[in-house]
Amino acid sequence: MVSRMFRIETGDDKDRRDLLRRRLLETNTAASPVLRALRGTPAERQRPLHLWVMDEADELAGGLVGHTWTTWLHVTYLWVDGRHRGTGLGSRLLAEAERAATERGCDAARLETWDFQAPDFYRGHGYRETGRTEGIPGGHQDVHFHKVLAG
CATH class of the missing domain: 3.40.630.30 (Gcn5-related N-acetyltransferase (GNAT))
Known part of the structure; x- marks a missing residue:
């Protein structure tokens, strides 16, 4: 069984912010044929x-x-x-x-x-x-x- 324990934190964390941005760009790229056709990684774009x-x-x-x-x-x-x-x-x-x-x-x-x-x-x-x-x-x-x- 997968644990459903979550913790919400506040504060500015550059590493987490950058990770979140990369993950969002990856998700968007995977969902959009137009974005997948563009050259380069999401971060490079x-x-x-x-x-x-x-x-x-x-x-x-x-x-x-x-x-x-x-x-x-x-x-x-x-x-x-x-x-x-x-x-x-x-x-x-x-x-x-x-x-x-x-x-x-x-x-x-x-x-x-x-x-x-x-x-x-x-x-x-x-x-x-x-x-x-x-x-x-x-x-x-x-x-x-x-x-x-x-x-």
């Missing part, structure tokens, strides 16, 4: 894409954190320091991420932004709104975007 802009004082002026997975770019964070907003730095970061993702074989991008952050910025860069999640604390919405990348 998900790669970080991080860009940093340092100012003349060597301080962080802006950055983009995301990853590419199979043929998609996911932008997780894009931020520009208030002193540098309106200079085109955010546009340059986004364009560079899209360029790098295209070089990795990506043909689409997705991201989320809250309604008070930058939805118009992303619309202006060719992103199409695909949905909203309501009920964000403070009465806000999480706005979801998609873009087909030029190849």
Whole structure:
């Protein structure tokens, strides 16, 4: 008989987090003919894409954190320091991420932004709104975007 004793733990454990991510990618790959047809292991198909802009004082002026997975770019964070907003730095970061993702074989991008952050910025860069999640604390919405990348 198999024991049904389980223990739930809390805390941040990088090794377990990485193992969970690998196992999920393996499960997804096994379930999807499209994913099975892609080259490389699941871990090789998900790669970080991080860009940093340092100012003349060597301080962080802006950055983009995301990853590419199979043929998609996911932008997780894009931020520009208030002193540098309106200079085109955010546009340059986004364009560079899209360029790098295209070089990795990506043909689409997705991201989320809250309604008070930058939805118009992303619309202006060719992103199409695909949905909203309501009920964000403070009465806000999480706005979801998609873009087909030029190849």
